[in-house]
Amino acid sequence: MKERDMAGSAAIVGAGIAGLACASRLTEAGWRVTLFDKGRGPGGRMASKVVTAQGACFAFDYGAQYLTARDPAFVAQVRDWERQGVAAPWPAMGDDAWVGVPGMNALVTHMAAALDVRWSTHIRALRRDADGWRLDHDEMAEGPFDVAVLALPAEQTAGLAAPIDPALVELARAHPSDPCWTVLLGFDAGFSAPDILSAADPIDWAARNSAKPGRKGGEAWTIHATADWSRRHVESDRTSVTASLLRALEERVGTLPVPVHATAHRWRYARSGKAGVGAYHQADTGLAACGDWMIAPRVESAWLSGRQAADLVMA
Template sequence: MATMRSMAIIGAGMGAGLSCAARAAEAGCDVQLFDKGRRPGGRLSSKTVFAEGLDFAFDYGAQYLTARDPLFRAQVADWEKAGIVARWPAAGADAWVGTPAMATIPAHMAGAHPVRWSTHIRSVARDATGWTLVHDDGREGPFDALVLAIPAEQVGPLIAAHDPGLVQRAAACPSAPCWTVMLGFDTRLSVADVPALREPIDWAARNPAKPGHGGGEAWTIHATEDWSRRHLERDAASVTASLLRAFEEQTGSLPPPIHAAAHRWRYARSAKGGTGTHVRPDIALAACGDWLIAPRVESAWMSGRQAADGLSSG
């Protein structure tokens, strides 16, 4: 990557942008990441809520990750040594969770690189000097290379003038939405930590059952893709009521929650692009993310590395 002295990466969420940054930095490239979020997390988000004298810790995005590729297994092993991941057998033999929260993983990765949080990139431009990024507070650049580590739906508005092929590729990989409900109770529920449930619930888990997690009786409930799509524009309060009712109908009588809230993920589960990454060395542009492979944390991490390597070898 000797000719790539500087790189701008838009997106520092689930892992693609951050793994791209790590790989590019290893090759001596100066990297700057931009993310419209306020903190590390993206779809690995976590939060702590205090209600009626109790604290509840929720992982409300991806609940765990798996590691199958040798490179990613090595990375997870390093994270385990650093104490930021642990196995979670209740979710499967190859399930890992961040400790003490899923957001610990991207926070750890982001700590090694400069990230401009709360910065929404509105447009990009390219000329003989490189790539320039425009946001609400001004302009950044020029940068020798640009990497888009954002959901497929957000690619087109940014890059249409520079790479129509990438726009078409992204349009063919739409993400599925997901409504997520977070429930906090003042007593332990007599429900399995990961109960087997059915429509409209896709997944439910007791957060303090995860290794290294603490807090009160906090439950995260994900609605199914079809239900979430049908009810995407409903208000959060009615979604919370519907999923709480479904949870109770399938698990038995529940005490009233002392905390209940919903979060709408418009771009929750990516499609299966199956190609790994999109690289245009001729204009020093790359796109990466799980939508280019499959909807897994590992896929995002691998795609980011491949984007950095593709620009390096171009």
Template sequence: MPIAIVGAGMAGLTCASRLAEAGRAVRVFDKGRGPGGRMSARRVELDGETLHFDHGAQYFTARDERFRRQVERWHGEGVIAPWPAAKDGAWVGTPAMNAPIRVMADALGVQFGARVEAIRADESGWVLEGDGLPDEAFATVICAVPAEQVAPLFARHHNHLAELAQATVSDPCWTVMAAFDGRVDLNDTIHDAGAIGWAARNNSKPGRAEPECWVIQGSPDWSREYLEEEAEAVVRLLLEEFRTQAGGALPPLRHAAAHRWRYARSGDAGEGAIWDADKRIGACGDWLKGPRVECAFLSGWELAEAILKDG
């Protein structure tokens, strides 16, 4: 029977790719409409132009040799490029942040629009319950979603994993995507500026189109304070803070929208990955190793290696 992986972000797709390379049958399910997870990107059609926003993770770095090798492969394939405006050693997907995720998802044939609401064990194996899911059993089930979504799935099946996930809390983030009719008088990136945790001129990234597009992310504390606010109010408040950072003047606004990330920056449970060979269930994700894209990759890789070692 195949292995089921719930979640098509960096961790889940890395785990699935490594297992597939080793000849294992893998099925990946994700509730979203397309690949990305926290590396998602958004396009907006406006007046015959396409506006681009990387509204999740802004860039990533590579320290571990395993991830550096993968980054070199992606660079050779043309799906990532350096972005020195963020910092030395920063990389971004091209033409959008989700480009490397999309390559992995396409190779694996991820089933999107599949919402897993519960898992259960029967005599034939593990069964996924929810919307858009196949009526079949799996030998193994892997959870590669944020900690807050892991706990309810595994509460009846693995106490340690569920309790660990429940204790590992993510920071939220309100993100505003704004396009302007003219260049904003700011550096390409700003950070830790009042209510703004990070803001970036998206069109300064390699492979992006010319329209002046900005991603403005609220700080964790600010986003938590306004977490249940209406999106329109968040747009107004963060744009006013952005205007202050720009010296009180902004070009005419062409487009603005807000996205609420309830689980933006993960916690760090310090576990790397979790694998229970007896129950044939496991978990991977940045929440187990640290709030960085590289940590998500390494968590998925380490879980796959643990599964393969078991035979």
């Protein structure tokens, strides 16, 4: 029997790098795959945006700042993205460092374009009956599907899996994510400072986003706070967080011009845990899970985990 004749149907909750990598591999094998994501469009923790303020445009990556490619399969994938114009090397961060072009979300957008993704669809519950998996969201129930894959941060995975898979819940709860406050600053003039600043509390990462390959626009800076600082201030308001991290940047580089754009974004689930298991699959129920937290907090890990989940499902 041909592989396509043996293929089934899969529902994937989460259309980030892990979910999209899983979907791509299953689709290539002839599976019918539908992805569901509560976001309004591609991005998630690969989020990017362009902001206009006082007549100037600023391009920001405010999730993952870059990715590294070391596994041979992922290196080949990134090289293919480069050929298609959606990725470029970033030598300033090392020989294996890359960015999406024109923003980090370009990679998610590119992967999602060839797949059936239902954006703005928040899956509230999963349940299995005699016909397969069904997924409940605010509008209706979807299904049945032969396989359900959770491609979410550990905390959200635990929430959806709680009524159906205690082992997955235990694994997810043992590897929680760190929060992260991120501040985006746009200036109407450049200033003297290194393009990338080393970590020093409360700043875990600060960089001139406009210095990355393929970026256009004015002087744009992204600041990620450390996990400890973010945890202590997780319920603080955006105004005070922006002021604190702007002050911390000024302490590092000297007096700054007044930003024409300044805002903060709170990531409750930013840097993932490290379960070190690759991916999760229960063959008897057809439930699988993947994500960077299954391996390590890297974009490459999310991609590899998604591929491994697909392989487990197909096996």
